[in-house]
Amino acid sequence: MSDDLRRDDVANVDGSDESSEPSSQGNTRRGFFEIASIVLGAIVGVGPALIGLVAFLDPLRGRRTKPKLYEEGAGNGTSSLVRVASMEALSLGEPQRFLVIDDQIDAWNFTPDEPVGAVYIEKLTPSTVRVFNTTCPHAGCSVECNGTAYECPCHSSSFNLNGTKSVSGSGRANPSPRDMDALDYEVRDGEIWVDFKNFYTGRDEKKAKA
Ligand code: FES
Known part of the structure; x- marks a missing residue:
């Protein structure tokens, strides 16, 4: 009986190790894509706003020349x-x-x-x-x-x-x-x-x- 239990324990331990590996890799991949999407979103959203702000403020740099x-x-x-x-x-x-x-x-x-x-x-x-x-x-x-x-x-x-x-x-x-x-x-x-x-x-x- 105790031998059976030991075998089950070994089987469970082995089984959990094998099944947790793919899950961990999935979590890592998901984390990577989440960070990448945040960075891309920031570039797409903030970039044009910054360009617009620079263009809006450009005349304040003192350009007062006639055409x-x-x-x-x-x-x-x-x-x-x-x-x-x-x-x-x-x-x-x-x-x-x-x-x-x-x-x-x-x-x-x-x-x-x-x-x-x-x-x-x-x-x-x-x-x-x-x-x-x-x-x-x-x-x-x-x-x-x-x-x-x-x-x-x-x-x-x-x-x-x-x-x-x-x-x-x-x-x-x-x-x-x-x-x-x-x-x-x-x-x-x-x-x-x-x-x-x-x-x-x-x-x-x-x-x-x-
Ligand atoms: S504006 Fe007052 S006298 Fe000319």
Whole structure:
């Protein structure tokens, strides 16, 4: 009896060893495929998302260049000067208002020929002018010219034709914190090119916006 039991024990032990080998290999294979599918899933799912994120953020690396087509256009991609008017279009001593059209560039977009502001240009001699941004330094309204002075319709700031502050038309103190914002310019072949800038309003100092 004890011999039979011993034989059964040996048979059971042998039997369990043989039957557990294929099961162990199966578990190993299953584990491998599970890990492989997780890795593949991560590559397939995360890869495109990363590529999309990189493409989305790419403009923030500071690429602010104009398309090649516009590099040598009127807006002139290498200069801040903008062609605004010709000398011929002006009469001596009569300020005239002109829209300033320039190309707009931000991190994502290039928009050619957009209105960016306006200027008054007064012809002083056949070859010289003075140029002012039309924006009132007080709070940003558009200043008007009556031929002898500049006046702001919003809070009665007023300026002489040379851009300096004058007593306001209503007799109250001039609310503008500074003179009108003069702009630099160049005359090239009879064309007036303006270094156009917009400035912060409500400040004593003249500070250009970026
Ligand atoms: S905005 Fe011109 S006076 Fe106030």
